[in-house]
Amino acid sequence: MTDSAHRSAYKEKRRKAKASACYCCGATVPFCWRCRCGFSICQDCMHQNFWGMSCNGITWQCPDCGGWNGFGNQ
Incomplete structure (x- = not known):
């Protein structure tokens, strides 16, 4: 496999990985x-459910496992 073919395969793989379905609305x-x-939750659903998933605006709690995740704003 040539170097350019490897790069294009990598980019295609990344493009496919970017699009994902929201657990709440299915979009x-x-x-x-x-x-x-x-x-996974889309930005619109996160905005609608923000009051129940975050207490400080820095982290959000997963409704499935209860784990804490960051918004990346710190």
Whole structure:
């Protein structure tokens, strides 16, 4: 495999990985907040459910496993 073919395969793999389905609404969107357990939630659903998933605006709690995840703003 040539170097350029390797790069294009890598980019294609990354493109496929970007689109994911929201666990709440089922929409396939380019960005979802993800937990380590596999739970994913789109930005719109996160905004609607923010009051129940975050107490400080810095972290959010996964409703499936209870794990804490960061928003990346610190």
